[in-house]
Amino acid sequence: MRTRTPAAVLAAATALCLVPAAFPVAAAESDSARLLGTYVVPHDLQVDGTPVGGLSSVDYDRRSGDFVFVSDDWSDYAPARYYRATASVTEDGVGDVTFTGARIFRRPGGTTYPTIDTWREEQHRTPRALRNVMGTVDPEELRVDPLSGDVAWTNEGQRNVPADGSARGTVLLDPALRISHRDGWYVRDLPTAPNEKMTMGETGPRVNETFEGLAYTADGMRIVSALEGPLEQDGPPANADHGAFSRITVHDRAGRPIAQHAYPVEPLFAQPQPPNDWNTNGISSLLADEQPGRFLALERGYAAGVGTKGRIFEFSTDGADDVIDRHSLADGGFRPVQKKLLVDLDEIGLPHTDNVEGISWGPRLPTGERVLLVVSDNNFSTRQQTQLIAIAVP
Template sequence: MRIRTRSAVLTTAAAALLLPSALPAAAQADDARLLGSYVVPHELRVGGTPVGGLSSIDHDRRSGDFVLVSDDWSDYAPARYYRATIAVTERGIEDVDFTEVHQFRRPDGRTYPTIDTWRDEQHRVPKAARNALGTVDPEELRVDPLTGAVAWTNEGQRNIPPDGSAAGTVLMDPALRISTREGRYVRDLPTAPNEKMTTGGTGPRVNETFEGLTYTRDGSQLVSALEGPLEQDGPSANADHGAFSRITVHDRSGRPVAQYAYPVEPLFAEPQPPNEWNTNGISSLLAGDEPDSFLALERGYASGVGTKGRIYEFSTAGADDVLNRHSLADGDFRPVRKELVADLDELGLPYTDNVEGLSWGPRLPTGERVLLVVSDNNFSPHQQTQLIAIAVR
């Protein structure tokens, strides 16, 4: 789907070279409007599990309901995803009902352990099996439109004790995983060689790996997105400059066939006080109507300031394939073109929490499409699980 906007379009390598400093500010799109929002009760439990940490949302075309994954590392309950019915009309979100919970299973049928349990277990497991059997940090989940199975991402982990001891080290590659509707393990998909976890210096940054995942509309390809840049691609985005993330296109078997550079915006504000924790990157990826068209949810957080969510449409058409480029630091390539769809702060929301998931909803009688956004409350009583409905042309 092409959405008319008034934002700046990044089209050339010259634009890429602007990233070490701030990118031009994008104007708010005029074809997006807020329908309404809904806050999930913090104390809600389904199947004995606390509903929280929701980091993605997707519409299951087969059943008509929605699926939402929790990024719980099995700390509050075993790693899992939920199903819910969400009634959205031109009046907003009228009702939300969480109906099912499905726990993810390892190849041996057990649920996934906490990271502390896995640190003790892993040395008793053959190295080749550690990724599939280890702990998980789920981030994005999509329903396969052709089979009804679920594809989901595991961010992986690089946890090295200060003393560098091998006994306490957890080194686990980010993963793209297929499970049945009920959560049973099917297989892991291949990932690009440059997206394997290392002990540092190259490869993905911890907590900036597979945040985005989507099937193309016809289901012929699966597309993944790193939240932030690889170590060799330059520093993460901050208030002074943006960064380049990588978007990888996989065929149905999971084989990476192309990779593109996506320009992440600079952080919206300086953290307060300066040098406190801050981040901006891709937190969700969603297919558009065309094979090369996608939406990206960029989520920024500045300590002491708050959170900002911005939705962009981008196209891989005309962008250079960087699958075999070791580094993007020189900027000598054409990135994807992107346009602003909506800045959540400009839609009239009184508050924006830690937005992490993006899904299509129904088409309205006006001809507009609904975008649904979900926020991750980090299981904190001071944060909210928000569902936000936006109408776009």
């Protein structure tokens, strides 16, 4: 999610939810993870005539050896796109990072995506509410298909309903899971669960709290998506007093939703200052482990006047109830996924944690540890950084 916030809260974020007291989170052992190093992408870096910024996900393409990064630019700074890059990641940290090219996303007819403001102006001339999912995009997570080499990516969608509730000018842009070729040309959209469609009212996804997480399982036969925060009917978003339940959806190879699980998101790590100022906490990235049914989730929170926190949790869907047909999670009565803390970015020696939004596996080290790469979204602000953080985990 790219935030549009005042300068005072430019260390922006997303919305997350937490584990109620009934579902305690296991703590990570102090020596379970260690910082290898960081790399900061220059703010003024240009690649193929586009500004490198708003990076909200990272993934490794094992076919080419490239890393890929999606920008959550609504086409404001350049057409919606993702980047390819080479990077040296070793036990000594992150070495040279070279962005080798931008890949522009294309609509079915081959055109680029317009800005959301341009698209909204077009809709205001229309006497009905529109759901044109190809109208504009807010990319958030991108993964390389391990079997085909295509890229799967998420569009967070939008809901914009006039104060009078009229159809004219209403924008209902459903969140989407989209497949593109490596060059950015459109292939198809994947089906999404019925409860993940935008509505006019009190059900469905919250704006800016939809598809932040996406992952292929190691064998490529499943694709798993994650909502950043709770559906409207699942209860209020997480804050410093309580957590919330997001939803993790498992799709088959064709994209059909086959199961959905409740994920307990943490409460916000601190009260914003002042207490009623802007704050948010939610799932910003999802990553599959090699073992079936096991995943990592990056939870990123922001409290105005305090800052940003990033925590990576390991969780398993084994034993969790399927809630795809459950209208609301607000009243409980189900088994959520079980999770434990793997890495708290504040506890591994990072001098500064920015708006972390993406995680990926990197190489395996001679020690047997695996590298986790974390990327932060600078929101195209000179007050923030695009960090690439390398962490060694067992």
